[in-house]
Amino acid sequence: MDSKTQQTKWSQFLSLIVVFFFWGFVAASNDILIPVFKKWFVLSQVQSQLVAWAFYVAYFVGSVIFFIISLKSDILQKFGYKKTLAVGLVLSALGAFLFVPAASAASFWFFLAALFIVGLGFSVQQIVANPLAIKMGSPQTGAHRLTLAGGINSLGTTIGPILLGIVLFGMGNKEDSAPKDVNLTKIEIVQKEYQTHKDELAKNVLELRQDNQDDPAKVNEVIAIVEKNIADLDTQISSINQNPGANENQVEAYTTALGEIKQRSTNISYPIGFVKDHLKEVKMPFIVLGIAFILVAIFMLFSKIEDPAKEEEAEIEEGSAKFSIFKYPQLYLGMLAIFIYVGVEVSIISNLPALLHTKEFGGVLEHNIAPFVSLYWGSLMIGRWNGSINVFNMSKTTNMLMKFIVPFVAFAIIIFANELSGKDVSSFYIYAFWILAFIIMSFIGGKAAGKTLMIFGLAGVVMMILGLVYPDKEIAKYFFISGGLFCSIMWPSIFDLAIAGLGKNTGKASSFLVMMILGGGIIPLIQGWICDFDKTSPEGVMGITWTHFSYVIPIVCFVYLAFYGFVTPRILKKQGITMGETTAGGH
Structure with a gap:
């Protein structure tokens, strides 16, 4: 059967997207672990950001190792997608199980090592699962399948912090968590x-x-x-x-x-x-995660998932021999964009517990942080679900209507999930105004990757500035949290722009882009370093705490992302490349 007329292999694909859920679940749960570790291990803010560093550096290390080995032997063709994916899952399971001795030893460095191994397994899964999802059917619907997988990833990021918060701190107290x-x-x-x-x-x-x-x-x-x-x-x-x-x-x-x-x-x-x-409460959720990883690995090995045809991979060889990053400005600028995008996405939320803990922002304690973490990562779910609407064939009127309905359905899920955990999130209702602003901007951006990235980058700049200067801190925190909304569509936009015109070198270029997830481990450290000035200069700067001021880092990041969205279509135009449509997805 011609690949262009293939139907999506839904039974196989639904098995695969479980992996995407795990990525989101663990990545968002890190933001609950950060204030817990900071408190009990007596860490500075920059030290606490080593949690994000260990996790995201593992993506970089894993991608580099995979790339080096692949230069001598094509791992995916030699062992197959299923077996390689299962190895990644088992590796993550090993890391999850190591949380037990880490908690028993009360060793922060042991926890970081365990988290690094979980991330190392995720890097293998990321390299395998993304192209596998694209190849499970017609090439024309590959991006659509990745979009759906990104939505499941975002569901994991929304639920993860809520469940981990319940395990670590118990069910919420509405009176305690009320505004x-x-x-x-x-x-x-x-x-x-x-x-x-x-x-x-x-x-x-x-x-x-x-x-x-x-x-x-x-x-x-x-x-x-x-x-x-x-x-x-x-x-x-x-x-x-x-x-x-x-x-x-x-x-x-x-x-x-x-x-x-x-x-x-x-x-x-x-x-x-x-x-x-x-x-000790940290042990149980990671034991459960480890068992889940093992079960999914076994399921994958015995599933009917088929490896893509080997001849597809062979096509890359000729173009790869003369490949150079510096021949493609859209690629090397895009690598920096991915580095900054993942960095700012992680940094905003990784440092938010420290911000909310300051006297300016109400001194929110560790056990009441989970709803805010959930709202931030849920914002990415709102944005990605909104982008996913373009996947379906519907009339213009229906499409426009769904663009307004779906984001608020996602918002309702966030509210409902937090209410079930026993938290008072009535103060979240005002966030509907930010969602409405996002919807309007998504209409302005349309389906053009460059224009959308530029508009959302500028929106991120404006939101971070307003978060710094707005006098009512009960409102100001939502400007920072809304960074999740405007980050939500950046991954596919940057990816589309970065690999445009790469032809047979697209696969190799993609591996370099995945390596740049490293930004999620570096940029939070820089922002955390600024936060720590509060210890030596408690008077703050410009009338605010250093922790509050540290959000100038996301401003700089969003400025570059807006620049990349503006300049890259012009670079591509000079190369004779016209960009098509893009859809929302997630790493």
Whole structure:
């Protein structure tokens, strides 16, 4: 049968997209692990970003190893797609199972090694699964299948942090996670924050007194430090109680004092046995993930998934011999674009828990972070589902109507999932305005990759600037979270532009682009490094904290992405290449 008339092999394809779900599930769950590890391992913000670094550097290392081996022997043709994919799944399972001894040892570096191995397995899966999805049917519908797979990936990124949050912190408390009462005065809000921190420390003291696995001297030493902080909190609370009509300067003084006490609290090094006890909850979800990886690997090996014809791969050889990245400006500029895109996508959310933890943004604690992580990654789901509408043949009117309906259906799923976890997310409703803005911009961008990338890059710049300057921090955080919306369609747009005109070298160019996922491990470190200036310069910069100011990094990133969207169609035009339509997908 001619490949152009092949039907999509749906039974095989549906088996494959389970892998895409796992990528999203684990990648988004990292953002819950970051504040947990930061707290119990007493890490700086830049150190906590090593979680993202370990995961995304593994993609780069895995791609390089795969590429080097493939120079001597074509792995996919020698072992087949199914077996290679199964090896990647088993490798990720090994990494997931290593979370158990890492938690038992309470070793941050052990956790990073385990996460690196999970990412290494994912790199193999990524290299295999993307082309396999494209080849499971007609070439004309290959991009459509990848779009659907990207939507499943985004579903994983939305659900992952919610489920991991439930495992680590239990079901939510709606009263605890509710937005600030607008009827409270400023001093009452500060008083509530004092009490919240005191309750957290008092809980730790209670658990420390029951600790029978650590050196009693060390336990008593830590208890004394924690109780000193509680005593300082009590002093301030007593002062606030006697000064209910505090003026602006007095409120600021109380807030500053709370920030100093919280900083001392984050520097407390708890006994190793106590830390192990708090990390034991990490074990179960990764045991389940490891078992799931193994089961999917076995299923893949015995499935009816067929390897693509070998002659398809042979076509690449002639063009590959004389291949040079520097012959194609769209490619080397695109490699930098992928590096920056993945970097900014990860950096915005990886540093968001630290931002929300600042006094400016309400001092949100670790157990209430999951809904915001879910909303961010869910924003990518909203954008990709919106882009997926172009896959289906429907009238212009129906298409336009669905462009408005589908994003809000995805938004409703995010709200519903968080409500089921016991969290109060009523404050999320205002996010509908950002979704509406995204829909309008998607109409302006149309189906042209360059124009869409430029518009969404500029939108990202505007959103990050507004997040920096908007006075109401309850609103400002949504400008930062909306970065997920405008990142949502960038992967396929950059990919389409970068490989245009590559012909027989498309496969090799794609492997170089996948290597650039490394950006997800580097750019969050840079932003985290800026956040850490808050320790040495608590007065901040330009009237805001350094953690808040660190969001200038995403601004720079979005500027380049907008530039790439603007300049690349012009580069391609000089080469006599006219771009077609693009569809939404995800890495």
